[in-house]
Amino acid sequence: MRPGSRDPVRLALLAFLWLVVAFMLAPIVFTLVFAFSDASYLIFPPPGYSLRWFAKLFEQRALFAAAVNSLVVAIAATLASLVVGTAAAMGLVRYRFFGRELLRTLFLAPLIVPRIAFGVAMLIYAVLLRRFGGLDSLFLAHLMVTLPFAISILTAALVSADRSLEEAAADLGAPPLVTFWKVTLPQIRTGLAVSGFFAFIVSWDQVETSLFLVKTDNMTLPVAMFYYLQRQQDPVIAALSALLIGVAVVGAVIAVLTVNPRDLQRVLSAGGR
Amino acid sequence: MPQIVVRRGGWRAALRRYAHVPLLTPAVGLTVAVFWVCMAVLVVMSVYPFLAAGTPRLTLAAWQRLLGDPYYWGVIGTTLRLAFVVTALALVLGYPAAYAISKIQRPGWALAAYVVLFAPILVSVVVRTYGWLLLLSNTGVVNYLLRAAGLIREPIPLIFNETGIVIAMVHILLPFMVFPILSVVGQVGGDLKEAAMDLGANRWVTFRRITLPLTAPGVISGCQIVFTLTISAFVTPFLMGGGRVQILSGLIYRDMEAVNLGFASVVALVLLALAVAILAASNVLTRRTYRRAEVERA
Numbered sequence: 028m029r030p031g032s033r034d035p036v037r038l039a040l041l042a043f044l045w046l047v048v049a050f051m052l053a054p055i056v057f058t059l060v061f062a063f064s065d066a067s068y069l070i071f072p073p074p075g076y077s078l079r080w081f082a083k084l085f086e087q088r089a090l091f092a093a094a095v096n097s098l099v100v101a102i103a104a105t106l107a108s109l110v111v112g113t114a115a116a117m118g119l120v121r122y123r124f125f126g127r128e129l130l131r132t133l134f135l136a137p138l139i140v141p142r143i144a145f146g147v148a149m150l151i152y153a154v155l156l157r158r159f160g161g162l163d164s165l166f167l168a169h170l171m172v173t174l175p176f177a178i179s180i181l182t183a184a185l186v187s188a189d190r191s192l193e194e195a196a197a198d199l200g201a202p203p204l205v206t207f208w209k210v211t212l213p214q215i216r217t218g219l220a221v222s223g224f225f226a227f228i229v230s231w232d233q234v235e236t237s238l239f240l241v242k243t244d245n246m247t248l249p250v251a252m253f254y255y256l257q258r259q260q261d262p263v264i265a266a267l268s269a270l271l272i273g274v275a276v277v278g279a280v281i282a283v284l285t286v287n288p289r290d291l292q293r294v295l296s297a298g299g300r
Numbered sequence: 301m302p303q304i305v306v307r308r309g310g311w312r313a314a315l316r317r318y319a320h321v322p323l324l325t326p327a328v329g330l331t332v333a334v335f336w337v338c339m340a341v342l343v344v345m346s347v348y349p350f351l352a353a354g355t356p357r358l359t360l361a362a363w364q365r366l367l368g369d370p371y372y373w374g375v376i377g378t379t380l381r382l383a384f385v386v387t388a389l390a391l392v393l394g395y396p397a398a399y400a401i402s403k404i405q406r407p408g409w410a411l412a413a414y415v416v417l418f419a420p421i422l423v424s425v426v427v428r429t430y431g432w433l434l435l436l437s438n439t440g441v442v443n444y445l446l447r448a449a450g451l452i453r454e455p456i457p458l459i460f461n462e463t464g465i466v467i468a469m470v471h472i473l474l475p476f477m478v479f480p481i482l483s484v485v486g487q488v489g490g491d492l493k494e495a496a497m498d499l500g501a502n503r504w505v506t507f508r509r510i511t512l513p514l515t516a517p518g519v520i521s522g523c524q525i526v527f528t529l530t531i532s533a534f535v536t537p538f539l540m541g542g543g544r545v546q547i548l549s550g551l552i553y554r555d556m557e558a559v560n561l562g563f564a565s566v567v568a569l570v571l572l573a574l575a576v577a578i579l580a581a582s583n584v585l586t587r588r589t590y591r592r593a594e595v596e597r598a
Contacts, residue, residue, distance in 0.1 A: 036503065037403060044400035047393055048416045050471065054431025055423060057441055061434050070439045111326045118323035134327060137335050141532030141575055143549045144568035148338035151345050151561055171335045174327065203319070232424045234535050235549075239556050252426045253535055260433065268427040275422035282422075283415055 055272055062269035067261050080266040089243075090267065093251035100162055100247065101230040104169040108226045109219060111170075112177030117207075119178075120185040131182075138175045142235035145171065150239035160242045168236045173226035180225075184218025185211075220285060228278075342565050342572075349562020362562040366570065372551075376570070379547040382462060382537070383530040386469045387477075390526045391519065393470065394477035398518075399511075401478075402485045417475050425472060429536045432468040433459060460542030468540050473529055477522040484518035485511075516589045524582035528575045548574075 057071075065075035084090070119131060137145070149168045153159045188211060196206040212219075234249045241250050255264055346363065348356045366372045397417070404410040420428060435441045436458035443455040458464050488511050496506040534549035541550070548571050555564040 040396055040400040040403060043396050044413065047397040047474070048413065050393070051416055051420055051474065053441075054428055054435055054468075054471065055420065057434050058427060058431040068439075069434060069437055071434070071441045071444045111330065114323045115327035118320035118327075122320035122323075124320055130324065130328065133336070134331055137331070139528070139572075139575055139579055140335075140339070141528075141549075141568070141571045143532060143534045143552050144342070144572050145335075145338065147552060147556060147561075147564050147568040148342040149334075150556070151351075151565065152334075152338050152341050154561075155341065155351070167330075167334050170330065171338075174331070178327065203316070228422060234425060235532070238534070238553070249424050249426050252424070252430075253539075256426065256430060256433075256539060260430075264427075264430055265434070268424075268430060271427055272423055275419065278422050279415060279419040283411065 058265055058268045059272065061262050062265040064262050064265070069260055080262040084263050084266045084270075087263065089246070090248065090251055090255075093246040093248045096162060096165075096245055097231055097248040100165050100169055101227050103162075103166050104173050104230040105223050105226040107166075107170050108173040108177040109223050112174055112181050112222060113215075113219070115178050116181035116185050117211075119182055134178050135175050137171050138179075142172070142233075143238070146236045146239050149236065153240060159240075160245055162245050164240050165237055165245055165247065168240060169230040169233055172233065172236055173229050176225055176229065177222040180222040181215060181218050184215040188214040224278075224282060342568055345561055345565040346569055349560075349565075362566040365563060366566050375546050375548060375551055378462075378545065379531050379549075380574075382465060382469070382545075382547065383527045385462075385466050386473065386530045387523050387527045389466065389470045390474050390477040391523060394474055394522065395481055395515075395519065397474075398478045398481040398485050401482060417478050420471070421475055425535050426539075428472055429468055429539050432464065432471065432536075432540065436464050436467065459540055460544050462541075462545055464540040465537045465545060468536050469530055469533060472533075472536060473526045476525045476529065480522040480525065481515060481518040484515045488514045513589065513592070517586055520582050520585050520589065524578055528578050531574055531578075532571060 061069070061071075061073065062080060063076045063078065064070075064073035064080070065077045066073055115134065119127060145168070149164065150159070153164045158164055192210050192214070193206055196210045197203070201209070232249055233247070234253055237247050237250050238253075241247055252264060252267065345351055347358055347360060349359065349362055350357060401410060401413045401417075404413060433440070437443070438455040438457070438459075440458075442458060443452070446452045446456070458467070492510050492514075493506050496510050497503075501509065531547075532549060534553060537545065537547055538550055538553065541547075543550075548567055551567045552564050552571070555561075555567065
């Protein structure tokens with residue numbers, strides 16, 4: 028007795044899934060609609076359609092500067108978490124030593140700490156060190172959030188990599204660095220791609236950790252949008268959102284084409300952001 | 301004096317044996333110097349609130365203020381209540397959705413469902429919250445549709461209250477409920493279910509006795525993640541609540557704006573304690589479900 032495709036329970040489940048899909052897409056779709064609205068306030072249906080909010084968006088120098096800051100910090104945090112994370116994962120997976128489990132806990136603990144609590148701590152730390160402001164404190168704060176992800180994903184990738192290949196390379200006389208570069212690295216390519224991708228997204232979209240660390244000179248894009256929304260809700264933010272959604276769609280397509288769904292599942296099951 | 305024998309190539313062997321030290325040093329150094337010092341700073345600040353001003357004096361005033369005032373207990377209560385509601389709703393939406401995805405036969409459609417559930421994560425939380433403001437405000441989409449359908453005359457207030465916070469939070473956190481469940485639901489073998497059916501169990505019994513216990517670890521970890529992320533969320537509750545719903549993260553923001561660093565540290569530590577307690581509880585629960593599964597198998 029195998030449930031067929033006309034099975035009512037199955038149909039109900041699929042119908043429910045469609046509703047959930049609609050729920051997930053609704054705010055994104057309507058943000059796109061509002062980006063082309065003619066009204067300067069929030070009303071549905073829009074009285075007319077225009078591109079003027081995009082024109083106004085491109086006059087916003089502050090938002091542009093914030094986007095550049097966000098990009099710089101996100102790229103730096105991504106590269107640093109990949110380099111430091113790969114080294115740490117190699118150390119954790121390929122060597123047996125006293126205190127290994129303790130180290131693992133030490134590395135992964137930042138995942139549990141609420142972002143906003145860490146943001147408070149980072150601000151106080153920066154004030155005490157007289158390093159408030161600037162991109163360096165933001166970079167370090169984001170790195171603390173992205174590094175645990177990188178370490179946990181890359182550790183899993185290294186565990187499943189074939190060790191006998193490394194041993195074969197070493198036996199054939201390849202120096203450790205060459206073995207790593209030619210044998211280990213290609214095997215953890217997916218892990219690197221996934222952790223790099225997520226590190227970038229998490230840093231790019233970081234509000235809670237950055238909130239207290241930014242001033243005008245080191246403003247990041249999501250924090251700037253947050254402040255903008257508190258002041259006014261004209262469709263400039265909708266226009267900006269539309270651009271960001273467009274970038275995200277491209278990112279999603281790239282991710283789906285390059286990343287194995289299993290890896291994606293593992294990342295999201297590990298606590299996502 | 302003991303002789304130190306250095307064999308040829310001995311330095312290489314030593315290098316290989318202690319290679320984990322240089323590999324791990326950058327990560328340890330950074331994590332300790334930034335993250336762990338930060339945590340220590342938070343604790344110190346909560347009892348030396350004037351440290352940054354240069355006048356360190358031990359006082360428990362900030363702790364007494366939080367723990368001695370019923371208003372703040374109310375804020376903790378609101379925070380936990382919202383997290384409960386968001387987690388419950390995310391589970392009610394997420395479990396059947398994950399189950400349905402695992403039932404999709406055509407791989408293309410399954411992938412599409414994956415993408416739709418996962419893609420919103422790529423869109424900034426600020427943008428998604430803004431989307432919900434557009435949908436739920438008095439002149440927004442939902443109220444327009446309800447009025448057009450003749451169901452209401454006056455707009456229903458859906459933002460600047462807990463309703464708006466819950467709706468937007470469920471939307472933002474749903475993927476974190478779906479994916480842990482999805483990762484276990486696929487592992488429930490069809491043969492187990494068929495065996496149960498052959499033994500005369502109906503669908504509901506099969507679901508309750510086979511599928512549900514086997515997916516429990518995914519449910520627990522999904523709930524833990526969603527609950528923890530809800531109590532720590534700031535942007536969405538702040539914008540959707542419009543300053544009318546106070547939760548712990550909002551308190552932190554208020555006190556940071558007022559440069560009340562000591563009190564903000566205390567609230568941050570309370571939030572951290574809640575997150576740790578939830579993680580511990582979910583670990584206990586997971587261990588218990590595994591033990592029960594083993595007992596049943598024996």
